[in-house]
Amino acid sequence: MKAIEVEHLSFSYETGENEEKKNILHDLSFSVEQGESIAFIGPNGSGKSTLMKLLVALLEKDEGKITLLGQELNEDSVDDLRKKMGIIFQNPDNQFIGATVRDDIAFGLENRLIPHEDMEDIVREYALKVGMIDFLDKEPSSLSGGQKQRVAIAGVLSMKPEIVYMDEATAMLDPKGRKEIMELTSLMKKENPNMTILMVTHHMEEALLCDRIIVLHEGKAYLEGTPLYVFSHEQELKEIGLDLPFNLKLKSALKKEDFSFDEDEDIKEIMKNICHA
């Protein structure tokens, strides 16, 4: 089954003055299989965050159709569909609701009227999964950004969502926090093969973790395919201001300087061979 189907989606903001409209998304179509993970990359202003907001109905589309888990997203279905979605936002401080880690993870469960006697077990289960079991009684102020995001992820996972959105979930984290979240995302994928993950990111290394990448540019799908396919289009990416992940960038720079090597080989092997050539 398709988890997400977007057909001819358009969206524009009214910019106040002269009722001028600013096109953000323009006739965008794509679909995502259940269990697939997709990264949206694109320059600032390409429409990535707007797309996320449309998919969770925080914004209303101008035109087009969004179908989630076989159900069209509209006023009647939005409440039901939202129960099946989880969102991790960019700012770890804006989504910490509870006074302690335990309360925060339990918040969503309480909303769903999970019986109290089950709740503690569920909270512990997910705190363990995200590596925060020793922090249950800690206050948010004593946690690092990465730890706060892990708590947010535990809260989302405990609701057993079918679709998880990550909207630049690592943008405000330090490198260590980012690594923690990337490792957790990989684990999340492995443990929940049916969960569909959509992420928006500026970090090409994170996009590499996904099954497929969709590059957005000026509200349209500019490039689409496996990470290997997308990142083989260095020139096209450069034109819209995007970069390659480090290893691929190094390979490309070596190639330009006429070093010869097998491109599919691991970068370390390539470097060793070059040194001994």
Add this chain to the structure above:
Amino acid sequence: MSRINFDHVYYTYDVSSPLPSVALEDISFTLEGHFFSAIIGHTGSGKSTLVQQINALLRPTKGRVIVGEFEINEGKKKIKEIKSLRKNVGVVFQFSEYQLFEETVLKDVSFGPKNFSDSDEDATLKAKNALKKVGIKEEYFTKSPFELSGGEKRRVAIAGMIAMNPEILVLDEPTAGLDPKGAQEILDLFKELYDQGTSILIITHDMNLVLKYCNQVLLMHQGKLKGIYAPSELFYQEELLLETGIDAPEIIEIVKLCEENGLSLNRKEIKDITSLVREIKRCKGK
């Protein structure tokens, strides 16, 4: 000439509360001349607290900070020259785009110079020049800052500081959340300002940036200054990095690998992929 001197600076948050937390402990250092420096350290190491001392948003609990001719000490007395201090040292905070507030881009950027008693005309001129420098087109001047994209807003916020022509520009995570091109443009701008005589101090988690642009690095760890290093030295000190929770740029691992495999690279020359490849070519006599 720009000069920042920390003289045994301590800072404690909530000093009179039952739970005081020490953020800075006995920090002493001097940055002077024409510098492009970075402050790095794990989250919570005291970087942002340190920066807030530089323009007296926070004052030391003990010790003193001397910036140019201004002294910021532990006293409660108002610092008379604070305006002129803030004119000399421009601080651009993290996610500065959230600090825009005026009706139009141009008004927002002229707010600073106007506040420092320039005439409206002069202030507008300075604002226009600053906006030009950061690459904001004239057609944007009359727009509301809130209509701009994230990267554009960031540049407008930076223009607000540049308009005051500070001797030292301090920036807290200026590239976070920007796409690679937006980040590159901002860094090119800092380089240009540096070449024109402004000293730059950047707080960042981006070690690639540090390696490529900075000539010295202040490493913070648990509220203390661990030391001041040249980037090309620091990133090869594995034990120190492990202790302070810093990840070296990915390129360092490749440099080490090449060295283990017999190349004698000049570490000082290696700042990014381009210069690494150049060094490898030199070693291989290509």
